[in-house]
Amino acid sequence: MRVFEVHRGASPVILAFPHGGTDIPPDIWERLDDNGRQRADTDWHIHRLYDGLLEDATTVQATFHRYVIDANRDPAGTSLYPGQNTTGLVPETDFDGRAIWKEGQRPDAADIAFRLERFHAPYHAALLAEIERVKAIHGVAILYDCHSIRSHIPFLFDGRLPDFSIGTDSGRTCDPAIEEATMAAAATAEGYDSVLNGRFKGGWTTRHYANPQHGVHAIQMELAQSTHLESEAPPFAYDPARADRLRRHLGEILRRLERLASTLNRNDRAKGDRS
Numbered sequence: 001m002r003v004f005e006v007h008r009g010a011s012p013v014i015l016a017f018p019h020g021g022t023d024i025p026p027d028i029w030e031r032l033d034d035n036g037r038q039r040a041d042t043d044w045h046i047h048r049l050y051d052g053l054l055e056d057a058t059t060v061q062a063t064f065h066r067y068v069i070d071a072n073r074d075p076a077g078t079s080l081y082p083g084q085n086t087t088g089l090v091p092e093t094d095f096d097g098r099a100i101w102k103e104g105q106r107p108d109a110a111d112i113a114f115r116l117e118r119f120h121a122p123y124h125a126a127l128l129a130e131i132e133r134v135k136a137i138h139g140v141a142i143l144y145d146c147h148s149i150r151s152h153i154p155f156l157f158d159g160r161l162p163d164f165s166i167g168t169d170s171g172r173t174c175d176p177a178i179e180e181a182t183m184a185a186a187a188t189a190e191g192y193d194s195v196l197n198g199r200f201k202g203g204w205t206t207r208h209y210a211n212p213q214h215g216v217h218a219i220q221m222e223l224a225q226s227t228h229l230e231s232e233a234p235p236f237a238y239d240p241a242r243a244d245r246l247r248r249h250l251g252e253i254l255r256r257l258e259r260l261a262s263t264l265n266r267n268d269r270a271k272g273d274r275s
Helices: 046-050 109-138 176-187 204-209 240-274
Strands: 004-007 013-017 058-062 141-149 164-167 194-196 216-224
Touching: 004 109, 013 046, 013 109, 013 240, 046 058, 046 141, 046 240, 058 109, 109 141, 109 204, 109 240, 141 204, 141 240, 164 176, 176 194, 176 216, 176 240, 204 216, 216 240
Parallel strands: 013 058, 013 141, 141 216, 164 194
Antiparallel strands: 004 058, 164 216
8 A cells, every 4th residue: 555645846835635545454444433434534635626726736645544643643642732622643533522443443552653654654754855855946845734624523623614724833834925925815715714823723744844944834724625525524525616616716825825935035045145
């Protein structure tokens, strides 16, 4: 089983997809209960949603499901949101707090260590290689982490999630111009609402790779699945009409970020000249 897929492009923008995979090895599948086998917490159709929006963008996609191991969690198991309900490195429950493993089949420390080595580490090695490659070409790399989630999940957050949830760890993961360009494009998307650093401030991927002082900028986009699915319930079917409407705005966001890259590189070089 191949655990990741990479498409190498020449754009300064890298699209990462840690939660779009649905593959679960047979031995792990046998340990999941009926609820876990629904794989309800998948970022359904996320790769299709972004496909072709930015010509020559690099993409790095995990093929394994987050119930195998979550590619957007700290390998040390540290919580992203201390004090709030969330799911861990290898989830014990789904997003509704319900069990996903058969009785006595929850992964133990040895399982987690194996899955870190077999799935999590190779995905992140591939992502790091692409960040370094793109930065070597452009002097800057913009990592855009692609996510989606059901708009109503009381176990995780109150009320309805905005259509665009943009995360930069309160401005720490990217140049302010990236944050501003993304928010400006989202704000002009008629019929959609957005929030910056609300319930989702950017996951481990965004926080781990971000180094804006040295030309690596990261931002997470969490989309409400009501924007592009027929229903946020099984079978989680893709809605082409809704998706096409959304894709216009996502494409505009990505193009704005790509245009910013050369400006950011010039600014970085100017700072270096003054130091």
